[in-house]
Amino acid sequence: MERSNETRIERAQQVKKKRRRLILTINLVLISAIAITTVLSMKIRQEQSSSAMPKLAAVNAKQPQSIDPADPHKQVTKKDQVGNKEPENRDPSDSHNEKSSGEDTKASQAASAAALQKAKVVYLTFDDGPNQYTDQILDILSKNDIHATFFMIGSQLRDEKSSVERLIHEGHYAGLHSMSHSYSKLYKSGGSDHFIQEFKQEQALLYKLTGVKSSLIRAPYGSAPQIGYNFRTAIYEAGFKMWDWTVDSKDWSYEGKPAKVIEQVKRQIHRKQEVILMHEKKQTVQALPQIIAYLQHQGYSFAVYKPDHHVVVNFGKDIRL
Ligand SMILES: [Zn+2]
Known part of the structure; x- marks a missing residue:
């Protein structure tokens, strides 16, 4: 009897032990499941918030691409043009939000980030003025x-002062394009000294x-x-930013042919951010409307610098400029 009693007690104890182990195992499984779910959801949230700040950071890191460096001037001699290779044309896919605000809630940040990714922005730029156009x-x-x-161009500013004032008053950006616009003065020495001096003067x-x-x-x-790394360092150290372009309208070469200017622009437009090079010329005035x-029809919004x-827009892809 005693023996069988002992066996029963032992069995009962074994069953209890098994139950305890089972409960312990279930608890462990539950706890790990909860822990894994928590970690996963935190990760997902992190990923969502980092992708919600999409292109703004990229704007500074990435560089828009160049298209055609040949700024339109007949003053360029044949010799000058020999080394004038056209930089490769690539999609910069940069975008940038002109209206970002620090007080946005998370939801509106996500919304504006989504809008940002969709937004197509174009900067119209006009060189070689001010003049009669x-x-x-x-x-x-x-x-x-x-x-x-x-x-x-600095040497034209005084004569067209009222147009310059109007331009600024109406919210356009007054950028600098050197005093002389002379290739030989600006680049022949190979150094940056004269270049910097002209831009500081302008x-x-x-x-004033x-x-x-x-x-x-x-x-x-x-x-x-013509502008290499050391030259760009000098420009940077002088406190300037420098823009090239992504679309060359070649307007200067189409005298009397505004349709050709329009065609050039249409052919080159495809990026999310475009900077179009134009000049203050008669055919440009005719083509502009x-x-x-x-561009409006293509869904672009217009931005001013x-x-x-x-935003970085230079052929050297130099993020300092
Ligand atoms: Zn020019």
């Missing part, structure tokens, strides 16, 4: 309620005439190939 260009821009960026002159301190330059004839209409929302 500046007011006509301003009239067209005003009529369409859009703003543009002008790269003006910066001071514009400031309008009270505006401009820091964005466009190198005459584009920055490639149709170019604007085309803003130092606080600088």
